[in-house]
Amino acid sequence: MKSKKNKTLIPIPTLLIILTGIVGATVLTPTLIKLLEGVIVTTEPVEYRLDAPSEVLLLADVSPVDRQTALEAIANQEKPSLDRNRARFLLASDILRGDFDGAKALNYLKNLEKEYPILAPYILLRQGRAYELTNDTEKAQEIWLKLVTEFPEDLVSAEAYYKLGTYDQNYWQEAIKRFPQYPRTHEIVRTLLKKEPNQKDLLLLLATYDLSPQTKGDLDTLVKQFGKELTPQQWDIIGQNYWQNNHFLQASQAYIKGTSTPEHLYRIARGYQVSKKPTEAKSFYLKLVNEFPDAPDTGLALRRLATMTQGDEALSFLNRVDKRFLEEAPKALNQKATILTALGRFPEATQVRNQLLQEFPNSEEAANYRWQVAQEFARANNLVSAWQWAQQISVNNPDSDVAPKAGFWVGKWAEKLGQPEEAQKAFQFVLDKHPHSYYAWRSAVRLGKDVGDFTTIRSLPLKVETPVARSIPPAGSNMFKELFLLGENQEAIDLFRGEIGNKPEVTVSEQFIQGLIQQIQGKNLQGINTIWSLKNRRDNPEDYQEWRILRNSPEYWYGLFPFHYEDLIVKWSTERKLNPFLVVSLIRQESRFEKEIKSPVGATGLMQIMPDTGKWIAPQIGIKEYSLTDPNDNIKMGTWYLNHTHETYNGNSLLAVASYNAGPGNVANWLKRYSLDDFDEFVENIPFPETKGYIETVFGNYWNYVELYDPQIQERIEN
Template sequence: MKKSKKLIIPISTILLFLVGVIGATILTPQLGNLWENVIVPRLEERPEYRLDAPSAVLELADVSPADRRERLEQLANESDASLDRARARYLLANDLIREDFEGGEAWNYLQNLERQYPILAPYIVLRQGRALELTNDNLRAQQQWERLINDYPDSPVIVEAYYRLGQQEPEYWQRAIAEFPQHPRTKEIIYELLAQNPNQKELLLIITENDLSARSDSFRDKLVSDYQEELEPSQWQMIGDTYWARGQYRKGAEAYENAPSSPENLYRIARGFQVAEQETLAMEAYQRLIEEYPNESQTGLGLRRLATLVSTDQALEYLDRVAENFPNEAPQALSQKISLLSSENRADEANMVRNQVISRFPESDQAADFRWQIAQDFAQGNDLVSAWQWAQEIGINNPEAGITPRASFWVGKWAQRLGQNEEAQRAFEFVLESYPNSYYAWRSAFNLGRSVGDFTDIRDLTFEVETPAMRFIPPGGSTMFKELYLLGEDQDAIALFEAQLSDPENPSVTEQFTQGVLRQLDGEYLQSISLIWSLSTRENPEELRQWRILRRSPEYWYALFPMPYKDLIVKWSSERNLNPFLVTALIRQESRFQPLIQSPVGATGLMQVMPETGEWIAPQIGLEEYSLTDIDDNINLGTWYLDYTHRNYDNNSLLAIASYNAGPSNVDSWIQRFDLSDFDQFVENIPFPETKGYVETVFGNYWNYVNLYQPEAENSGLINFGGEG
């Protein structure tokens, strides 16, 4: 008896059947919900439809249209109805549409594609309309956009259809404003309407609430100046919040004065005036906060701020009040008190308060800092046993404190000097495991005898620079957004992500991280790194837990340590015989990869080259015409100077990097003053806090770049994203 064969129905057949049942014309609004709530989730359960499945198309996301076209055409013409074939057709159509004259060919790729590629079905319908428009079939193009609106009424993608249709029928623009006010295209609509007539209060309110870019500033100011008598308290609250988010604290304070009274608003009024150096107004507002909300958490912070504006005796009274009544602010208040007492030469009292912090709040960052101060004092007195004991307490009691990697590393160094080699090894291994992305992890790895290089041979280490083959999947945003991002359809991805944010002023941890990743698509690396790094300052315990989970992933560190301009960095590093990761590490510290940035003293561009330095270097390398804001010119000049500093110091990268920041005369004087036999101690002895921090940051950057972008690093046993970095 023959066994019956199991019937296997291809997914494409199932999709075509569903479309046939529902109606091939796809005119019912329910279809959009079916795609989103039934078909897409089911697809994601299939291994070949998972976003993280291997994909030949996604590897082409950052390749130019011309360079990827042949490969995409091969994939698009495969017989198997795979996800990659659908992706290839979508990208080919988009590349053709962006050329503004290949509508017919684009239509051929897009026709019926929404059935095979439901993840991006609304975008496919939108592109179908654009392809038809390029063939001058405007009537069918409009029908496609109307179909998009009818079939996917809840999708932000329909704003693009509203925009196009609204150019002939203004009602569609009003629908976009009413339904999707935070969509980037809607903001463009509003700005266009305001350009025609700026005296539209409702539009001013909408753009104020939904656009936190600099473009909105003048309209927010107009709203306040022209309509202040008509604004309600809740609207003043929104205006104050947006001023605050824009860093315009004085204006925010004035807006909050018209908003409903709350502890947060009163604190911001006071703080806004204080930042604006309106001390009298600030003191009055702090007093109101204290009187009206004596027990709220904002009052504790307000008392600490107020203590900076009054006499020493009054300040000490306020700080004692905080220490007594506001436990969350108490360690910071007592630390302020120590500073005040020290400034008044009341050392004994300051020491008593310091001991109080350590005993009452042993797990606070302030206690960690004070333990470290005590440990350093003992070390300077050559009492290494006591120094080791005090520093060891930091790793036990304060694992999250900023000083802990440094203190734990020196537990190992002091143990070495005491001949306690097993204890030293345990300390270095603790740093490497618990803080694997820190400067002190690198120094610990070296002290453990790992082949990670030292200051004297970093220059000579040769590395291949290997970037990930595909973009990683962002943790925030919808499936549709993630697919667009993975494809490299950046502007659509950004617009969709912004439109879908539930609370733009208070994004979740994963949303803020994703915002940071998206900033890099527009070259805003300074803002990106700041957004991602500031996740560590979240105060909510659950949000901090989410951040700690996030930073265990390599994606977090790739985003914090991006490598734009890789080809130019490798080119000029090779030309100068420099380690490309060291050059990248220096650029990250100097400019955060912003080519137009300029320091207050005139240092310009990626490697912050001074104009006079550029003028001195240019003739030596035959560079007749150059611009410090040109990426290629700047790296050319900057790497020459970094090579020069290395040659000055026998290729010692520690001294070369210190010289890049502080100048050769200062470094020469430090070489005369301090022993160079122990590089770790030499770094500790650098008397300029800025330069000491600069050296540690650049080499910490270097360590991360090696671990992330060096192919052999993963097999070296050094990468460990599970630690506390």
């Protein structure tokens, strides 16, 4: 947005003194004075910088009551500044949402749109609301008309049209016409549909632009009432909306009536497949293969067909996945090897795996095969060969998911072979190349870093320090970024959604912001998974490069490992003498911070406590009434139980966490079967893949939380 100059009238007495000194006049006539009353000078608004140091931004997530005094002190400063503008904007916003004192809000908003142009439209929007609260509705409408006149292209104008429409609904049509992608427009549309449900054009607008889950009912109405009138292109739109919100069967049925493209045929088939309709799925996969033999989607379709058939028929589909489909070919070879092994055709399986290594040495499938072979050699105590195969992963597949584990075990095997220098190199490689992995922590332990081992985590002196201000989002307009940094969540979210519109695919940075927004909305599981799933975009070189840049920033990791419920976690961890980073790590794994989540077997809340376990814990901590979906009750009881498991195993966090997942009976059995002399080998020996993965995930979480939220950990790593 271009800065607008702020026109400021100079007081007449001051101007008279200035001019008297300039022209040497001793007398100014009334005529001259009258002329001077129209004289203006211009001053530039305060310089705006997103990254400027700010006391106000530190208060973005503080409650209005708790931040009021600090904001007032900044807002009342005499010297103009960006922080003064921000403080006035936030104070007015808090007032309009709180005690609804329009006159008081206007005091902070007066002329603010000139001094704070980055948010000028939102300031005008608030001015109108403030006048409305003082019952001066004519002035309110005048301000909102000014907004849409001066900022006709800004999405926030839809908010002004909405407000104007509460007095004259003709303005709502202008919002629908000009800003169909904006969430407030969708609210207008739904209000109109409540009065008259069967309006095809409005239903199509929602199908096209509102990709949120709540559109499902509107899509169903559109299909039911107007299905015979819809064009193939409109069916495409409906299919896309159903697909994006995981209504796969309805998406398939819509795409059938749409345009025939490789992507649509694949989605029809896949939608039927996940909806347990294999006959229909196979039919459309074959149609895709026959009509579009060279399309990128065809390679994946052939692999899907292989999973729906057996033996030689499955192999025949996989044999057609050749180098035309570079993304699918290594996966197809891996599938072929698995099928051939199951059929007992071992030489052929070996031949296919060798082909995988030769033709696609850098693939994830090649890395997994190398690790499989390395493990087989290790189990046979042939550590030299195990080392050699695992070492190839570091060379050929350094970004593979299995690379940190392979690198760590290269170090462990080197230790056993009496080569400490090689072991140190391997551990340092993992720590440097894969610093956020579980095996980076295990490598740091092997390197002698003071970062805590399984037996010392509980007593390790750590301090939780969360970021004091939000980070600048990596995408979106500066207006959105400013609203986000200020903590004006709903307006920031609506603006970003409007800016994204109905793009079929967002960028990596935009998807990252979507994950942050979902967490702001309390959709923590969805938000964390949205960010985590960015790794799945590695097949696209541009996306992969953007993801690599993003994941080198601390903002990415804060989004992936948030510290929700910090106060409660620190409080009850301190009470139980537990490491708060271990507690938050367990919560992240158990529930993704979803306070009301329930597992299929009934485990409930943040720390996934079984109802019977809750009944057993309650009398031991002296509570009669509790709710497992209440964060305080859940963390209070969950930390008690985690403390109980620690006491059971003499403070060994490995066994305590394993018991939390698999139960004390299984842990007792494993302790009888496996030695605890080497913790890493004990973990590898655990026969439950779920528990083994659980341990690696929880302590991998722990390592990331320590790195992010303990300011001293980096010193311990470097020393």
